[in-house]
Amino acid sequence: MSLPVTLARHAMATRFELVLHGGDAAALRAAGEEALDEIARLEDELSYFRATSQIYRLNQEAAQRPVRVTPWLFHLLQYARQLTAETGGTFDITVAPLMRCWGFYTRAGRVPEPEQLVAARACAGMDLVELNEADSTVRFAREGVQLDLGSIGKGFAVERAGVLLREAGITSALLHGGTSTVLAIGAPPDAAGWKIAIEHPANASATIHSSTGETQNAPRPLAIVVLRDESLSVSAVWGKSFTAADQSYGHVIDPRTGQPTRGALLAAVVLPSATESDALSTMLLTLGPDGLGRTLSLREGMRAFVAGTEPEGKSLRLAAHGFELPTA
Structure with missing residues (x-):
């Protein structure tokens, strides 16, 4: 053998x-x-932290205007929305504001103040992510919304x-x-x-x-x-x-x-x-x-x-x- x-x-x-x-x-x-x-290529496209990634660009720009993404990423975001509905909201890629609020992006977690948590929760939820299938664009309904694909990427x-x-x-x-x-x-x-x-x-x-x-x-x-x-x-x-x-x-x-x-x-x-x-x-x-x-x-x-x-x-x-x- x-x-x-x-x-x-x-x-x-x-x-x-x-x-x-x-x-x-x-x-x-x-x-x-x-x-x-x-x-490695997909990491470059899906990373929350890399300035060259499509996710980073969405997080920086999609609250101001619709942002076009590649068809495969658009389909992945559509699927993530479906999974959020199927799981009763226990899976959700809009948790980035909450992760940041709890300090998990700095590797030094902290318990947020109640008003900080309320503000972060107001920026989370797939209902705040608008997906336009006609032109594969993504827009966020308000400032502060961010995506993190760590649970699916x-x-x-x-x-x-x-x-x-x-x-x-x-x-x-x-x-x-x-x-x-x-x-x-x-x-x-x-x-x-x-x-x-x-x-x-x-x-x-x-x-x-x-x-x-x-x-x-x-x-x-x-x-x-x-x-x-x-x-x-x-x-x-x-x-x-x-x-x-x-x-x-x-x-x-x-x-x-x-x-x-x-x-x-x-x-x-x-x-x-x-x-x-x-x-x-x-x-x-x-x-x-x-x-x-x-x-x-x-x-x-x-x-x-x-x-x-x-x-x-x-x-x-x-x-x-x-x-x-x-x-x-």
């Missing part, structure tokens, strides 16, 4: 790693590089990379962006699928084996799932939070309240579309274990896992459908 081709690239504030099996190594490498190039980029890999004839590959998004094409040699472990927050050493998907030298994970021609997205608050007055605040905002979500610590969703799994894992994180059934009802065949905390705050409450939960 030939060795896999492995590639890596830093983009979207994370390390993307790609494992490819089968065929000529040079052809695999070329296909992999093209896929990673696509992720990585999934969209991974999905686009997967399309390019399949067009290049790749039949066995695993692409993952840090710990948040995984795309599986086919299966590794002599395996039914790519075995992925979702780690406990205390188990930072858990890793995915480059050729089989098996976890190596890792403590017992929270959950395990096997992927084949599917995507897994994980939304989590641990490791990205701040503490004020003995209260911990995670970086994921509940758009309905303007407050950091308290529904769960981690949520994972498996679907064929990485764009959808990215968005719906955010929904599940916001709703918590009690929202598992509601989330599952949105897409046939979805698998999902969510870890919350019990009322006493000392133990985890797990809920899952289609995931293996290791026994003690």
Whole structure:
């Protein structure tokens, strides 16, 4: 059995790693590089911070006038609006004013004053984003509205990379962006699928084996799932939070309240579309274990896992459908 081709690239504030099996190594490498190039290109277009991105331009200009965007981005914004409606507002790309209000863009979170939060909430909501399909333009209904595609952009980029890999004839590959998004094409040699472990927050050493998907030298994970021609997205608050007055605040905002979500610590969703799994894992994180059934009802065949905390705050409450939960 030939060795896999492995590639890596830093983009979207994370390390993307790609494992490819089968065929000529040079052809695999070329296909992999093209896929990673696509992720880097999309970062340039979707970044909240880069002055060259379409999102940055919208945030700077769309409150003053309609701004034309590329057709693919217009369709993505339309889809984001649809997902906001489907999820009851638990997924919303207009959270940027709230993220800024809570200090999450400075990596030094803070609890805002009540009047600051009221002002930020007044600038959030997809009803404030006007999409003109006739000319692919976007306009914001008021000053202060801003978009942040952090809850869907990585999934969209991974999905686009997967399309390019399949067009290049790749039949066995695993692409993952840090710990948040995984795309599986086919299966590794002599395996039914790519075995992925979702780690406990205390188990930072858990890793995915480059050729089989098996976890190596890792403590017992929270959950395990096997992927084949599917995507897994994980939304989590641990490791990205701040503490004020003995209260911990995670970086994921509940758009309905303007407050950091308290529904769960981690949520994972498996679907064929990485764009959808990215968005719906955010929904599940916001709703918590009690929202598992509601989330599952949105897409046939979805698998999902969510870890919350019990009322006493000392133990985890797990809920899952289609995931293996290791026994003690």
